[in-house]
Amino acid sequence: MDFPLLKVFPASVFSKNFKGSLYYLPIGQGLGDTANGLGLYRALSKRFPDALHIVYKDPRWDILTDQIQGDRTILRNYVTDFDYRRSSQTKGAHRKEQFDKLKKNLTRELKTLDGNGYRVAGDMASPERLAKGRSVFEEMWNEMGLILEEKEQRPWIPIDQKDWDESTNFLIIHKLKDVPFIVIAPHTEPDKRWPTIRFSELGKKLYSITGARIVVMGFRESESPTIPDALYAFDLSLPIISAIIAQSRLFIGHDSGLTHIAASFDIPVIDIMANRTLPPFEVRPLTPYANIIIEPEMGKKGFISMETVLSVALELFKIGAIRNPPCPVCCRPMDYTRYADSYGLARACVCGLTVWNEWEKESPKFYRLNVGKVTTSESFPDPGKGEILELAENDNDEFFLENSLRDYGRANSTIQVLFKEKGGVRKTPLEQFDSPAHGDIVWSFDSVLFLFQQIDFYLSDVRILGPEKFLLTFSRDIFPGKSVRVPWCGKSVKLKNIHEYFSYYAWSAWCTPERWEYPIKMAEKKEDFKVAKNLSIQSWGYLKKARTISRIIRYSGKEFYASIRSLI
């Protein structure tokens, strides 16, 4: 039995004078979750000032959460006995036990409220979230029907004047006031960590090239990089640390708490996403000024090089906080960097599209897309009717302007496209771009679908011509009336219509079922998801939801499967 009384707050149906109780359940207990959770609390408490806000906190971060206590905000402890330096306690059975206890008590409490209490977010992974490339917190707003302004989407750290003053004193004492300095936060759990030796090298080079001093933040007892003239700022309180970060020229960290704190300020943030367990977009810092450096082979364990991090750091140090350009096909910001050197960087989007952008040149515009070398139909065996477009990859001379593609769509009821995946996005950018030039594009299957969706054409047929070579047919018909088999994650998946793809299968560029311990989208059978072999709390919750709602679940002898239908 799930917890039927723990309904998610339908924020969109209530007006400002909602007077019920809102329960902020923990969705983790890390510092990053707390910073993001405080951001969500700030947005909701402003929107619903008469509601009672009951926040479940982790006592480790009391110095932050204590600041929000008030007439309409009640703080409660979620856990009391975690040792955050031992990950065995913050993950797995211990955490589940604590959370189950909390939910049981809460269910009892909610019975007395007569339907006037809600939780502000669910804790179940949804397949749609993965397909949409949303972060955990974005999914929460979505679940509640909340529309938030950009600023409200950011993490939030309450800092009072006393802490600002202390941070200023600290900077004056260390001769860092009003001079640019760089914060490096090298400590996190082992599976998220970029090696200390590389941080040392990075710090040395940044200091010698920019002359800016490096401030190292983290735990005194953890191994720290050795950097000349660096300031090791340990043992300061979190609000003071936050205030120092706010005044830095550049922040460099991992997927860890301080990176999410940095995301609450308008400074450039480099997130070295060496995380081996989660899709990078799920936990990304929610700031428009982040450059998230991912492994060069998307969705695979790779190697984030010193050169990549250094090149991005030097550029951001120079230009400050600027927004990443939008993806030319799906319009989401291109927040991810797969590779960078002194010439430029390979930016990637959640949809898998990767664009080579030279430094100091404006990001390539939509009309620079290398789409559409028209190929004669004779060069294909049994090609179907009419001409076939090819998505050129490294050919700047031949491309369709956006309007040309639109015109082409107007003149034709179907469009056939030859799509060569060129090793897919699983190859490194250097392998994909032979000699990268400004504006070169590497297409992913998803990005091709997004491109044609822009001119209202939808995939209606796929013919596999060879390994990584497909003939795709697009038409205006959203429901082609027959199923289509699409290549997906090294397999093929049968779809009734393209909406199924965008709801459940998009994001294939990042998906490696072997790697992530989350409920993994891997279709064995139509509409089934394989859940990771080693059940994590999340995947267990996912299975439980499937079973509670429709009891559709199966076990193959090796792995669990949950039906998509049961999760809608």
Ligand SMILES: [Zn+2]
């Ligand atoms: Zn995109």
